[in-house]
Amino acid sequence: MGTDSPSPSTAPVAGLGAKGAARAVAQHHQAVVGFLLGFFLVLLLYTTVSSQFGSQNAIGVLQSTSTSPAVRTGQNAMTPTSPSPKPNDVKKGDHIKEDNKEQQSNTPNKMEEDRTQHGINGIEKENQTEAKLDDEKVKNPEGGQAAVNDARSDRMEEEDLIRQEIDQGSMIKNDTNIGQVTPRKPICDLSDPRYDICEISGDARALGANRTVLYLPPAGERGADSQEWSIRDQSRKYLEFVGNVTVRSLNASQAAAAPACTSRHAVPAVVFAMNGLTSNPWHDFSDVLIPLFLTTRALDGEVQFLVSDLQPWFVDKYRLILRNLSRHDVVDFNRDGGVRCYPRVTVGLRSHRDLGIDPARAPRNYTLLDFQLYVREIYGLPPPGIDVPYKEQQQRTMPRLMLINRGRTRKFVNFPEIVAAARDAGFEVVPVEPRRDLGVEELARAVDSCDVLMGAHGAGLTNFFFLRSNAVMLQVVPWGHMEHSCMVFYGGPAREMRLRDVEYSIAAVESTLYDKYGEDSPVISDPESIHRQGWQFGMRYYWIEQDIRLNVTRFAPTLHQVLQMLKE
Ligand SMILES: *[C@@H]1O[C@H](CO)[C@@H](O)[C@H](O)[C@H]1NC(C)=O
Ligand SMILES: *[C@@H]1O[C@H](CO)[C@@H](O)[C@H](O)[C@H]1NC(C)=O
Ligand SMILES: *[C@@H]1O[C@H](CO)[C@@H](O)[C@H](O)[C@H]1NC(C)=O
Ligand SMILES: *[C@@H]1O[C@H](CO)[C@@H](O)[C@H](O)[C@H]1NC(C)=O
Numbered sequence: 001m002g003t004d005s006p007s008p009s010t011a012p013v014a015g016l017g018a019k020g021a022a023r024a025v026a027q028h029h030q031a032v033v034g035f036l037l038g039f040f041l042v043l044l045l046y047t048t049v050s051s052q053f054g055s056q057n058a059i060g061v062l063q064s065t066s067t068s069p070a071v072r073t074g075q076n077a078m079t080p081t082s083p084s085p086k087p088n089d090v091k092k093g094d095h096i097k098e099d100n101k102e103q104q105s106n107t108p109n110k111m112e113e114d115r116t117q118h119g120i121n122g123i124e125k126e127n128q129t130e131a132k133l134d135d136e137k138v139k140n141p142e143g144g145q146a147a148v149n150d151a152r153s154d155r156m157e158e159e160d161l162i163r164q165e166i167d168q169g170s171m172i173k174n175d176t177n178i179g180q181v182t183p184r185k186p187i188c189d190l191s192d193p194r195y196d197i198c199e200i201s202g203d204a205r206a207l208g209a210n211r212t213v214l215y216l217p218p219a220g221e222r223g224a225d226s227q228e229w230s231i232r233d234q235s236r237k238y239l240e241f242v243g244n245v246t247v248r249s250l251n252a253s254q255a256a257a258a259p260a261c262t263s264r265h266a267v268p269a270v271v272f273a274m275n276g277l278t279s280n281p282w283h284d285f286s287d288v289l290i291p292l293f294l295t296t297r298a299l300d301g302e303v304q305f306l307v308s309d310l311q312p313w314f315v316d317k318y319r320l321i322l323r324n325l326s327r328h329d330v331v332d333f334n335r336d337g338g339v340r341c342y343p344r345v346t347v348g349l350r351s352h353r354d355l356g357i358d359p360a361r362a363p364r365n366y367t368l369l370d371f372q373l374y375v376r377e378i379y380g381l382p383p384p385g386i387d388v389p390y391k392e393q394q395q396r397t398m399p400r401l402m403l404i405n406r407g408r409t410r411k412f413v414n415f416p417e418i419v420a421a422a423r424d425a426g427f428e429v430v431p432v433e434p435r436r437d438l439g440v441e442e443l444a445r446a447v448d449s450c451d452v453l454m455g456a457h458g459a460g461l462t463n464f465f466f467l468r469s470n471a472v473m474l475q476v477v478p479w480g481h482m483e484h485s486c487m488v489f490y491g492g493p494a495r496e497m498r499l500r501d502v503e504y505s506i507a508a509v510e511s512t513l514y515d516k517y518g519e520d521s522p523v524i525s526d527p528e529s530i531h532r533q534g535w536q537f538g539m540r541y542y543w544i545e546q547d548i549r550l551n552v553t554r555f556a557p558t559l560h561q562v563l564q565m566l567k568e
C-alpha cells in the first residue's frame, strides 16, 4: 500500500482524468491500461522465469516431518538443510544435461520458461508454432533448445526483461490505434481493456489450421460487406506472443464460396489459447482457468474447446478441470484440418481482473469463492462447511503448516531454522519444494490437509485454491515495498475465498540484499527511489536478487498470532 506498484484493476481508473475529447480519453485509458498490463505481465513473467513453481507440478512435498502426514516423498527428496536450488533433481534415464544453475529436463516446464522468454522478446514467434517447439523438445531434449537454456544466465534474463519493456512500450502505442472501427453488426467486442472476444451465432465454421472462424449470415442478410477481425484468443490482449485468430463475417459472394462443413456439432465451441504466460501456476489460473470458468461454466459441460497453441502438459495437468468444464474432446485447433460447424462459437476468454472474478459481470454472479469451491469439488476435497482439519479432526493436536521454499528467487536461506521455529511454536510442519513428479490431485489433498499455507510472495501460494475456508495463508513479504503487490496477487483473492490472510513483512536485515548492498544503499534504505527509476529496477532487486533469512525471533509473534486464530 502506498507504493506506486500499479494494479491493472485499479490504476487505470486513476489514469482516467477529466480529459477533453472522449476519444482521447479512451485512447489514453487504453494506453495506460496497456502499459500497466504490460508491466504486470512482465512482473509475473519474472515469477515464471525465476521460479521453479513454474514446474509442471506446481510444488511437491519435499519431506514430511516426523509428525506430518504420509505424503509421498519422491526418489530425490532432499533434506531441507540444503538452501540452494537442487541441481540434481533430474530423473534417472532422462539423459538430460544439467547445468549447475537450474534443473533441466524435458518436461514442458523448462521449455515453457524458455519459450516465454523468447516470445516476450518477440523473437521466433512469427514462424515457430508452439506445436513445433513441442515436437523439438520432445524429440530432442538435448538439442538446440536445451543449449539455449544452458546459455542463459540470470543476467541475460534481466536484459531480456529490459528489452521487453521497450518492445512492450512500442507495441502498446501502436495498439491504441487499432481496433477502433465499430462494426456494423458487432461480432467482436474489442472494448475491454483486458481481452477481446468474438461471439458468432448461427452458421459458424471453424478452420483450425487457418486459425480462422467464419460467420455466414443467414442467406437473406448477406450483403456486399464483409468484415474481419484478428484477436488474441486469451485473456491478455496485449500479450504479444499469444497468436491471433481471425474472425471473418462473409458477404454474399464469399459465403457462396465458403468451405463446406466437414463435421457438424450440436454444442457451442470456445476457441482459446493455452500458451502465453502459462506454466506458472498463478498464470495458469489467472490467465486461462478462471477466464475459462467465466466463459464456459454456465454451459454445464455442453461446450467444446478448440484450443489454439495447445499445450499437452496443460491439458494433462488440469485434466480434471477441463473435463468438467467440457464433456467433449479437446480439439488441437492448430492441427485440425477440418471445417467444424457449430451453432455458436466464442473466440477468446473473458477476464475481469488478475486472478479474480467480478460477480456483477459473471454469469450466475459467480464469485472467486464459487470458483474455488468448484475446483475443490472437482478434486474431491471436502465440501464447504467442513472446518479446517485442526478443528474438524479430533485427533489432531497441532495445526498443520505447509511451508513452501521457493527454488531460485526469494528463497528462505535458513529454511531448516524456520521449520524448527514453526514446530517450536506448535505446528506440525510439511516442508515443500518445487517438484515435478507430483500431480495436482495429490498436491490438492496435501494442501487441503493443512491449516496454514506459508511461503514467500510467489506462485507457490496459488495452491491456496486447495485450502479450506478459514485456513490461513501466511505470506512473507520480501523487502522493497512489495506489500501492495502481495495484496493484489494473493492477499485480496485469499480474502475473497474466505481464507485468513496474514502477511509478515520482513525487515531490511532479513533480506540478503542487506548483506549484498549494505544498509546505506538505496536498495535497502529507499526502495521507493529504486522503483522510481523504472519497474525493471524494482524487479531486479526485489523480485529476483533477493533471498530471505527470516529472523525467527521477530517472526515468532506472527506464528503465535496464526496459532491463536486457528484456536479461536
Ligand atoms: C519467417 O520466415 C520467413 C521465411 O522463412 C522469413 O523471410 C521471415 O523473416 C521470418 N519472419 C520472422 C519474424 O522470423
Ligand atoms: C509502431 O508504429 C510505428 C509507426 O507506425 C512503427 O514505426 C513501429 O515499428 C511500430 N511498432 C511496432 C512494435 O509495431
Ligand atoms: C485455409 O488455408 C489454406 C492453406 O493455407 C488455404 O488454401 C485456404 O484458402 C484457407 N481457407 C480459408 C477459408 O481461409
Ligand atoms: C465480397 O467481398 C470481397 C472482398 O472484399 C469482394 O471482392 C467482393 O466483391 C464482395 N462480394 C460482394 C457480393 O459484394
Ligand SMILES: *[C@@H]1O[C@H](CO)[C@@H](O)[C@H](O)[C@H]1NC(C)=O
Pocket: 175, 178, 179, 196, 230, 231, 232, 233, 237, 238, 244
Ligand atoms: C492480434 O490481436 C490483438 C488483440 O486481440 C490486436 O490488437 C492485434 O492488432 C492483432 N494482431 C494482428 C496482426 O492482427
Ligand SMILES: *[C@@H]1O[C@H](CO)[C@@H](O)[C@H](O)[C@H]1NC(C)=O
Pocket: 300, 301, 323, 324, 325, 326, 327, 377, 378
Ligand atoms: C462437473 O462436476 C460436478 C460436480 O462434481 C458434477 O455434478 C458435474 O456432473 C460435472 N460435469 C461434468 C461435465 O463432468
Ligand SMILES: *[C@@H]1O[C@H](CO)[C@@H](O)[C@H](O)[C@H]1NC(C)=O
Pocket: 359, 360, 361, 362, 363, 364, 365
Ligand atoms: C448479477 O448481479 C448484478 C448486479 O450485481 C445483476 O444486475 C445481475 O442481474 C446478476 N446476474 C445474475 C445472472 O444473477
Ligand SMILES: *[C@@H]1O[C@H](CO)[C@@H](O)[C@H](O)[C@H]1NC(C)=O
Pocket: 509, 551, 552, 553, 554
Ligand atoms: C531478530 O529479531 C529480534 C526481535 O525483533 C531482535 O531483537 C534481534 O536483534 C533480531 N536479530 C537479528 C540478527 O537481526
